[in-house]
Amino acid sequence: MGLFKKKASCHSVQAEPQSSGKKVVLVGNPNVGKSVLFNALTGSYVTVSNYPGTSVEVARGSASIAGGQYQIIDTPGMYSLLPITEEERVAREILLNESPDVVLHVLDARNLERMLTMTLQLIDAQLPVVLVVNIMDEAEHMGLSIDIPLLQEKLGIPVIGAATAKKRGLDEIRQAIAGFDRKKHAVFGYSKRLESDIDSVAQLIAGDYPLSRKSLALLLLQRDEEVTDLILSREGENAAIAEMVREKIFERRESFHLDLSMERKGIVKGLLADVLTIPEKRKVTFSERLSRWAVRPMTGVPLLLVVLYFGLYKFVGDFGAGTLVDFLEGTIFEAYFNPWITRVINGLVPWEIIRELFVGEYGVITLGLRYAVGIILPIVATFFLFFSLLEDSGYFPRLALLVDRVFKRIGLTGRAVIPIVLGFGCDTMATMVTRTLETVRERVIATLLLALAIPCSAQLGVILALLSKAPGALLAWSICLLLIFLVIGFLAAKLMPGETPMFYMELPPMRLPQLSNVFTKTYTRMQWYFMEILPLFILASVLLWIGKITHFFEKAVEGLSPVMASLGLPKEVAVAFIFGFFRRDYGAAGLYDLQTKGILNGRQLTVAAVTLTLFIPCVAQFLIMKRERGMKVALAIGVFVSVLAFGSGYLLNQFLLVTRLL
Amino acid sequence: MKCGYCGHEFAEEEGIRGCGKCGKPGRCSMVRCPKCFYENPPELKMVKRLKSFLKKEKS
Ligand SMILES: [Zn+2]
Numbered sequence: 001m002g003l004f005k006k007k008a009s010c011h012s013v014q015a016e017p018q019s020s021g022k023k024v025v026l027v028g029n030p031n032v033g034k035s036v037l038f039n040a041l042t043g044s045y046v047t048v049s050n051y052p053g054t055s056v057e058v059a060r061g062s063a064s065i066a067g068g069q070y071q072i073i074d075t076p077g078m079y080s081l082l083p084i085t086e087e088e089r090v091a092r093e094i095l096l097n098e099s100p101d102v103v104l105h106v107l108d109a110r111n112l113e114r115m116l117t118m119t120l121q122l123i124d125a126q127l128p129v130v131l132v133v134n135i136m137d138e139a140e141h142m143g144l145s146i147d148i149p150l151l152q153e154k155l156g157i158p159v160i161g162a163a164t165a166k167k168r169g170l171d172e173i174r175q176a177i178a179g180f181d182r183k184k185h186a187v188f189g190y191s192k193r194l195e196s197d198i199d200s201v202a203q204l205i206a207g208d209y210p211l212s213r214k215s216l217a218l219l220l221l222q223r224d225e226e227v228t229d230l231i232l233s234r235e236g237e238n239a240a241i242a243e244m245v246r247e248k249i250f251e252r253r254e255s256f257h258l259d260l261s262m263e264r265k266g267i268v269k270g271l272l273a274d275v276l277t278i279p280e281k282r283k284v285t286f287s288e289r290l291s292r293w294a295v296r297p298m299t300g301v302p303l304l305l306v307v308l309y310f311g312l313y314k315f316v317g318d319f320g321a322g323t324l325v326d327f328l329e330g331t332i333f334e335a336y337f338n339p340w341i342t343r344v345i346n347g348l349v350p351w352e353i354i355r356e357l358f359v360g361e362y363g364v365i366t367l368g369l370r371y372a373v374g375i376i377l378p379i380v381a382t383f384f385l386f387f388s389l390l391e392d393s394g395y396f397p398r399l400a401l402l403v404d405r406v407f408k409r410i411g412l413t414g415r416a417v418i419p420i421v422l423g424f425g426c427d428t429m430a431t432m433v434t435r436t437l438e439t440v441r442e443r444v445i446a447t448l449l450l451a452l453a454i455p456c457s458a459q460l461g462v463i464l465a466l467l468s469k470a471p472g473a474l475l476a477w478s479i480c481l482l483l484i485f486l487v488i489g490f491l492a493a494k495l496m497p498g499e500t501p502m503f504y505m506e507l508p509p510m511r512l513p514q515l516s517n518v519f520t521k522t523y524t525r526m527q528w529y530f531m532e533i534l535p536l537f538i539l540a541s542v543l544l545w546i547g548k549i550t551h552f553f554e555k556a557v558e559g560l561s562p563v564m565a566s567l568g569l570p571k572e573v574a575v576a577f578i579f580g581f582f583r584r585d586y587g588a589a590g591l592y593d594l595q596t597k598g599i600l601n602g603r604q605l606t607v608a609a610v611t612l613t614l615f616i617p618c619v620a621q622f623l624i625m626k627r628e629r630g631m632k633v634a635l636a637i638g639v640f641v642s643v644l645a646f647g648s649g650y651l652l653n654q655f656l657l658v659t660r661l662l
Numbered sequence: 663m664k665c666g667y668c669g670h671e672f673a674e675e676e677g678i679r680g681c682g683k684c685g686k687p688g689r690c691s692m693v694r695c696p697k698c699f700y701e702n703p704p705e706l707k708m709v710k711r712l713k714s715f716l717k718k719e720k721s
Contacts, residue, residue, distance in 0.1 A: 035673045043714055048675045059673060074673070165664075391666040418667060418700055436699040508669020521666070524703035528692070 021062070021069030023098055024177055027091060027122070028106035029115055030077030033134045037106060037164045037173070038074040041065075056090040066178035073098065081121040081215070082222050089226070095127060096210050096230075102180050104173070106132045109139035109146055109161070112276055116268045117261070120188060123157065125215035130158045130176045137163040138509065143279040151275045156186025190263050197221065197248050204241045207234040220245045221256055287510040294398035294510075297405070304402065307395075311386045312464060313474075320382025321465025329374030338366050357545050368541035371589045372534050379461030380529055381522070387424075388521035392513035396421060401507070408500050410489025411445045412437075419446050423454035430454070431624045441498040447629055448492060451621065452641050453485040455588075455613045462588035463609050466595055472661070473606040480610045480652060488644070540579070540586055553578075563646065568653040570599055573608050580612055581619065587612050603656045611649030615642065663693070667700035674704055 024041075026034050039046075042061025051058045059074040075094050076087035083089040095103065105122055107115035112133065122129045133146060152159035158176040162169025189195060201217035209216055209230075219227040220241070228245075235241060249256060293299040342359040349355050359366045390396065396417065404414030416437060423430035427450050434446045455463060467474035493500075547553030560574035572594055580587020591608055594600060600608065625634040655661075664671050677693035692701040 031669075031671060033671060035671050035676070039673060046673075046675065048673075057676065059675065388666075394669065396667050397669070418698065422701065433699060433701070520706055521703045524706060528703070 021071055022101035023071050023073060024063075024102045024104060025073045025075060025094055025098060025100040026104045026106060027075050027078060027095065028118075029079055029108070032077075032106045032108045032115075033164045034074060034077070034106050035059075037104070037132070037134070037162075037170075038072060040164060040167070040170055041174075042072050051090045051093065054086060054090055056087055058090065058094065065174045068178060070177065073100070078118070080118055081125065082219060082224055083226075092226075095125075099210055101128060101182075102177050103127045103129050104132055104177070105129055106134050106164075109133045109136045109144065110142060112139075112146065113268055113272060116271065117264045119155070120264055120267060121215070123155070123186060123188065124212065124218065126212035128180060128182050130160070130173070130180065131155065132164075132169070132173060133159060133161050134164055134169075136161045137166055137168065141285055145277040147275045147277075151271065154186075154271050154275065188267050190260075190267075194259065194263060197252075201241065201244050201248065204244055205231065205235065207231075209234075218260070221248055222260070223249070287512075291394075291398060291507065291510045294395065295401045295507075297402065300398070300402040304399070307390070311390070312383075312460075313468065315386055316379065316382045316461055317464035317468040321379045321461050322468060324378035324382070325375055325465060328378055329370065333370045333374045338370065341365055353549060356549070357542070360545065360548075362541055362544035362548055364538050364541045364545075367544070368537040371586065372530070372537045375462060375589045375592060376537075377526075377530065379465065381526055383461050384522045384525045384529070385518070388518045388525070389513050391521065392511075392517045394508050394510040397507050398510070406486075409493065410449075410486060411493025411496065411498075411500055412442055412449075412489070413500060416442065416446050419450065420454060423450045424456065424460060427451070427454060427456050428621045428624050431621060431628060435628060439498060441496045442500070444496065444629060444633060445489060445492045447625055447633070448637050448640075449485060449489055451625065451637050452488060452614055452644065453481050459588040459613065462592050463613060466588070466592050466605065467609060469595075470602050470605060473602050473609070476606045476652075476656075476661070477609050477613070480648065481613060484614065484644075484648060537586065544579075547578075567607055567611060567646070567649045568657065569604050569608055572599055573604075576608065576612060577615065580615060587615075603653070606656065607649050607653045610652055611645050614645035614648055663702060663705060665695035665698065665700055666702050668695060668698040670695055670697040672696055677702070677704075 026038055028034050038059060038061065041063045043063070046059055046061040048057050048059045050056065056076055058076070061072050061074075063070045063072050073094060075091035078088040078091040080088070081092060081095075083092050094100075103122060105119050107119070119129065119131055131151075133148065133151075136146070139146065146161065148159055148161040158180070160169050160172045160176055162173060164170065190198070198214055198217045198221070201220055202213040205213045205216055211219075216227060216231065220231065231241060252259065294303055338359070345355055345359045345365075349358070356363065358364055361367070399421070400414035400417035403417060407413055407416055416434075418436065419430045419433040422433055430450050431447055434443045434450070437443045437446060463477070464474070467477055544553065547556070556578055557571060557574045560577065561571035564571050564574050573591070576587050576590035576594065578587075579590040591612060595605060622634060622638060625637060629637075663674055663677070672695065674693055676696055678696060678699070693704045694701055
């Protein structure tokens with residue numbers, strides 16, 4: 001996983017940022033929307049650097065609020081003032097060392113009860129806390145009602161209800177920061193016994209600290225090492241503190257942590273009385289119901305099929321690869337653009353061979369550009385649109401849970417859904433992502449299955465377009481690939497030693513996709529994809545042109561014709577396979593071309609599509625396999641995939657010939 | 663930004679990007695979620711500029 005590791009450097013200690021002014025520190029659990037709030041407050045002037053001496057990154061930015069200059073610091077997620085992880089330690093360091101003027105504690109309204117204990121700790125420490133009860137919109141959606149003014153009254157600090165992702169509450173937060181009054185703060189009483197324990201330690205602390213004595217005493221009693229060191233170093237020879245702490249800890253033995261957390265829970269319960277109203281029978285929202293359906297096999301599988309039918313078959317296959325390609329490729333390119341550009345080039349260039357390069361059978365313009373713009377572009381556009389819609393709705397993690405059971409059988413876990421799903425975008429990047437899988441075994445199996453049975457988006461789109469005109473062929477193709485995916489996965493899991501790890505994933509809520517998100521994602525993916533393929537298509541055209549003028553190409557086609565014949569295919573299909581070696585989608589596009597020329601019947605189309613989908617990953621994917629899994633594994637997979645592809649093609653052809661199904 | 667897979671919210675700078683090793687020509691600009699490594703397309707520069715412009719107008 002080395003590549004993904006955050007850069008850990010102890011030399012990146014930065015000088016304190018430029019901006020002076022008051023400091024606002026954001027704290028809170030992970031995933032409560034801190035970063036969104038941070039971005040909303042700071043805008044574009046942000047520096048991210050490692051916190052001195054750690055590998056944890058901290059973001060700082062500046063903001064001008066009500067005419068004043070502020071420095072905003074985003075801390076790593078923390079659950080308590082008593083740190084466990086390095087992230088939490090850094091977050092507390094910031095509270096200790098940066099003497100913030102305002103501490104914004106951001107929490108999730110849906111988990112108010114669990115998260116408020118940290119607010120208590122911050123108030124105990126007499127830090128200048130402003131409480132932001134975030135994600136109010138979704139809490140309200142769940143039927144929770146939170147009386148913010150009452151909570152503010154009880155806590156004695158500013159409390160703001162917000163939904164920062166929806167821009168709600170931002171102005172109130174700015175006002176609270178600007179008008180913060182340090183002097184006001186509430187004090188919470190623990191039980192008499194605990195208070196007296198705290199007191200007897202707190203009294204002995206003499207120095208000045210950024211946290212209150214009460215809070216320091218509590219941390220000492222919880223045996224917090226850093227605070228203990230801090231106190232010892234400041235208080236010097238004052239051995240009474242250590243003695244008192246030891247005594248109190250001994251009196252309470254192991255029960256101190258438990259007692260304290262019980263008392264804090266009690267205080268939170270009291271705070272939330274009348275503040276938080278939970279409906280008797282919580283309203284189950286439609287998205288929650290949908291979420292449940294998506295995860296359960298009985299409803300999840302039909303739902304998946306519906307999604308695939310309408311999304312992939314109808315939208316990408318029918319509309320994108322059918323209607324749009326017919327128009328762009330058939331009408332624009334074939335009828336208008338290609339004849340026109342051919343005339344232009346023919347008039348300009350006297351040499352036949354150069355003319356061939358641009359507008360010949362494998363010309364850069366007539367083939368490369370036509371494939372890229374006419375066939376691939378509409379297909380990836382519709383595919384990425386569908387993909388981004390699904391992604392933004394939060395469906396993918398549910399899919400991961402749904403297929404986890406099946407994946408376990410083939411030696412994978414639901415975690416492998418990420419690389420497999422990404423594989424439908426581009427197998428090359430998906431192969432790289434397999435490194436996030438837990439075990440080597442899982443990685444090799446996933447790499448193999450990606451190389452074998454997962455077509456990338458463009459190839460998938462073209463093949464769908466091709467086969468949607470022959471529903472029987474599409475059905476046969478789907479069954480073949482699914483079967484091979486499962487059988488080979490199952491065999492690989494049987495043959496490779498090792499256990500399948502556990503998989504668990506927290507589900508983010510499902511939601512209606514947001515148009516702006518979907519548009520942005522689709523556009524970015526398309527732009528990236530197109531910038532990537534266009535030069536490659538042109539390069540491939542040039543190589544094919546060289547192949548043609550040197551007659552190497554004819555020889556390759558000749559050489560492959562026995563293989564094609566054994567698959568029951570006309571020898572022209574060899575061209576598609578040669579294309580496919582450059583890029584998967586190029587091969588599929590070649591097949592599309594042959595189909596429109598009417599060379600293939602239903603059986604041949606099915607056999608060719610199955611073989612081509614299974615057949616060798618493109619050059620780029622092979623190189624990635626080599627880098628990720630090593631030469632041996634990559635070669636083994638390459639050879640295995642090729643043999644299996646042609647073997648399956650052969651068997652499928654025989655099967656179809658005998659049964660006369662197609 | 664919000665991860666399209668696990669829902670983890672993170673600042674774009676927090677994401678893992680620009681590994682440049684996938685063999686793709688040009689630089690892939692995807693931002694990987696620090697939690698689950700899922701690839702997310704970054705916000706368009708245009709949209710970002712528009713947002714900061716609107717923010718400035720407002721304040
Ligand atoms: Zn993620």
